[in-house]
Amino acid sequence: xxxxxxxxxxNPDLTTHGLDDPAHVxxxxxxxxxxxxxRDPLPPRPDQRGAAxxxxxxxxxxxxxxxxxxxxxxxQGAYLTTAQGARLRDTDHSLKAGxxxxxxxxDHHLREKIxxxxxxxxxxxxxxxxxxxxxxxxxxxxxxxxxTCAPFLAEGVVTPVFVRFSTVLGSRGSADTVRxxxxxxxxxxxxxxxxxxxxxxxxxxxxxDGIKFPDVVHAAKPHPDREIPQAQSAHDTFWDFxxxxxxxQHHTIWNMSDRGIPRSYRMMEGFGVxxxxxxxxxxxxxxxxxxxxxVLGVHSLxxxxxxxxxxxxxxxxxxxxxxxxxAGHHPQWELGVQAFPDTPEQTFEGIDLLDPTKLVPEELAxxxxxxxxxxxxNPRNFFAETEQVAFHPGHLPPGIDVTDDPLLQARLxxxxxxxxxxxxxxxxxxxxxxxxxALVNDMLRDGFHxxxxxxxxxxxxxxxxxxxxxxxxxxxxxxxxxVRVTESVKERADVDEADDPLRQVRLFWDSLSDVERExxxxxxAFELASCREAVIRERQVNLLAQVSTDLATTVATSLGLPAxxxxxxxxxxxxxxxxALSQVGRTWPVAGRKVALVVDPGHPLDDLGAWLDQxxxxxxxxxxxxxxxxxxxxxxxxxxxxxARSVEFDAVLFAGAPLTLADARPGIDVRTATFxxxxxDPRVLVMAQEAWRHCKAIGAWGLGGEAVHVAGVPEDAxxxxxxxxASEVIDGLVExxxxxxxxxxxxxxxxx
Ligand code: HDD
Numbered sequence: 001x002x003x004x005x006x007x008x009x010x011n012p013d014l015t016t017h018g019l020d021d022p023a024h025v026x027x028x029x030x031x032x033x034x035x036x037x038x039r040d041p042l043p044p045r046p047d048q049r050g051a052a053x054x055x056x057x058x059x060x061x062x063x064x065x066x067x068x069x070x071x072x073x074x075x076q077g078a079y080l081t082t083a084q085g086a087r088l089r090d091t092d093h094s095l096k097a098g099x100x101x102x103x104x105x106x107d108h109h110l111r112e113k114i115x116x117x118x119x120x121x122x123x124x125x126x127x128x129x130x131x132x133x134x135x136x137x138x139x140x141x142x143x144x145x146x147x148t149c150a151p152f153l154a155e156g157v158v159t160p161v162f163v164r165f166s167t168v169l170g171s172r173g174s175a176d177t178v179r180x181x182x183x184x185x186x187x188x189x190x191x192x193x194x195x196x197x198x199x200x201x202x203x204x205x206x207x208x209d210g211i212k213f214p215d216v217v218h219a220a221k222p223h224p225d226r227e228i229p230q231a232q233s234a235h236d237t238f239w240d241f242x243x244x245x246x247x248x249q250h251h252t253i254w255n256m257s258d259r260g261i262p263r264s265y266r267m268m269e270g271f272g273v274x275x276x277x278x279x280x281x282x283x284x285x286x287x288x289x290x291x292x293x294x295v296l297g298v299h300s301l302x303x304x305x306x307x308x309x310x311x312x313x314x315x316x317x318x319x320x321x322x323x324x325x326x327a328g329h330h331p332q333w334e335l336g337v338q339a340f341p342d343t344p345e346q347t348f349e350g351i352d353l354l355d356p357t358k359l360v361p362e363e364l365a366x367x368x369x370x371x372x373x374x375x376x377x378n379p380r381n382f383f384a385e386t387e388q389v390a391f392h393p394g395h396l397p398p399g400i401d402v403t404d405d406p407l408l409q410a411r412l413x414x415x416x417x418x419x420x421x422x423x424x425x426x427x428x429x430x431x432x433x434x435x436x437x438a439l440v441n442d443m444l445r446d447g448f449h450x451x452x453x454x455x456x457x458x459x460x461x462x463x464x465x466x467x468x469x470x471x472x473x474x475x476x477x478x479x480x481x482x483v484r485v486t487e488s489v490k491e492r493a494d495v496d497e498a499d500d501p502l503r504q505v506r507l508f509w510d511s512l513s514d515v516e517r518e519x520x521x522x523x524x525a526f527e528l529a530s531c532r533e534a535v536i537r538e539r540q541v542n543l544l545a546q547v548s549t550d551l552a553t554t555v556a557t558s559l560g561l562p563a564x565x566x567x568x569x570x571x572x573x574x575x576x577x578x579x580a581l582s583q584v585g586r587t588w589p590v591a592g593r594k595v596a597l598v599v600d601p602g603h604p605l606d607d608l609g610a611w612l613d614q615x616x617x618x619x620x621x622x623x624x625x626x627x628x629x630x631x632x633x634x635x636x637x638x639x640x641x642x643x644a645r646s647v648e649f650d651a652v653l654f655a656g657a658p659l660t661l662a663d664a665r666p667g668i669d670v671r672t673a674t675f676x677x678x679x680x681d682p683r684v685l686v687m688a689q690e691a692w693r694h695c696k697a698i699g700a701w702g703l704g705g706e707a708v709h710v711a712g713v714p715e716d717a718x719x720x721x722x723x724x725x726a727s728e729v730i731d732g733l734v735e736x737x738x739x740x741x742x743x744x745x746x747x748x749x750x751x752x
Pocket of ligand 1 (some may be wrong): 125126128131164165166182184185199200205209210211213270272273274296356373389390391410411414415416419569
């Protein structure tokens, strides 16, 4: 029955009508004709989960509008209708007086269609506008139960989550790989209320007090006159602010480090930044900082890769997230907690725990793992879920509370406030992606976009008309802790005027490896060169001189400025380095890493299937790259040399790389010829040279070895595996991949 309205009922004839798109269900080829018979819409892809599936309460909610499983109003039945459900005969022609017009005002379908379209956009987020998200689950280890009674942290509890990653500065359509902080916001749908951990990939913030948030954001956003630059800090107003405001220097040096250009959302840490207060079952408290630790390790792009990708694939990070979930490589993080005694001073080892410009080195307070996050499903509709999700640091479950950190205090106001404009009123909590899994029984009523049809007449307390409902909860309720507020006077003042804002900037710099430091110096030089005002450049170099003479001198030299006077020796206070802050020196699982396999179908590829099997068995995702599209040996070619760039991949293999130009040389015998650069497809040469420059593992066998050779890649260099046997090459390549890059190959550029 083509007219049925039940979207769950599957059309038994689906496969006979050519609608079984192989991308969705596998099988026969889709028909290219538009069907003339009513059909069910294509089912979601296997990797997709919709917002309505997020809150499987199973239990009735007392407010009828809170039934997250209620079928969507739209896309039921087979026929196109108006918003009121009237079936339409034609949507391609407006109603006109005669074929050549004019168009009639009475055409309701035209006006409804255009009016709705005119209002399709909502304001983008004022910060973090560009994002990508996924559904998943959080499984608790139970290792935090001594510290907190939060039920989702009890042993073995599994909580559905929705995570949105973002850049901060760019607009919704900006590129993913810009140098910026990344947002990492997680919504835990716990049965006792939603918990939002609204985190970043950098553990400190530019400012200590939320009253300065509009200042720092105005400075970092594009210039108000010309609206450039987009999605980056390389401009005068940003550097004007951070140089006049030294407490911003800590966050800034993190941005200038490789942390500012992550390889993937899957390979970033997340930090709750603020100190929170944990409450145990007896009402005992401790202070805590939250950390997300990626199972794949923390990895970054090089600056050249990031810049190239911004053009070659501006969606690089969101594509990477969606593709890896679709491929079954589900990204994972462990949630970690740094716990501190809840003392009246709220400090730890002299570090002010209420100061969000400071971190606590892991060596001083180890990060204890309390559970595992797995992202296993992509959203079904970007707008409904990723765009409409609304986070708030004040969404807390019993067992977790806020502290007096003045940045956090202002956030508690800002997030609710911003949604009123962005999502058009106070009822955004009823949008499916924002609906809690907990039973909701509030006394909030009416307002724009109210979905609930509330029963009862007494949305006030106390009442007798609704039988006293709803009642106050005892055990299990969120408790406002009776925390002592120190006796003090009202004032607008810095919390600690004697604080040295550059102390932890030195800690960060001193903790990095040489390669990482060189990248930091390069980033400062790049950004400051983009500032037009000389005074801003000089101010920043003078601040760097209080961090490191090497850093300041290198940046100054690059900018053509005299080396600043102050030297390291004049800086007395250098904390012990924290090795945990460096990304270099460890190995990690290679699962889900992308490897290009460059082939030339003009030469024997009988073993292609076996090579791919070996790569799959190692856990990596191979992508076959060839001069043209289609298939080779029955295997689909993933990319052509026209569409593939080395920067997309973590490693590159050349298996009989395209030597089509050589083949064109009259009389050449490829088995014995000496190859010249002009013999090899230039796109292959660029791939090899870029992969070499970006210190990636490179492997080659057969004619691939010739391509690598003429590209100028030294075959005996570390991280270059050229051998007769493909299996040997693949094994060697995967081993190098575990360290992310071949760090030893980065040119040793001594800082001046
Ligand atoms: Fe914020 C969005 C993270 C300070 C005001 N913030 C936003 C998002 C993340 C963060 C990840 C995007 C959420 C999403 O994906 O929808 N923000 C942080 C962190 C901060 C921080 C880790 C410091 C520790 N933020 C901060 C301050 C204020 C705001 C001090 C204001 C006083 N943030 C907002 C906002 C946003 C936001 C304007 C924009 C969109 C939204 O809230 O929903 O309210």
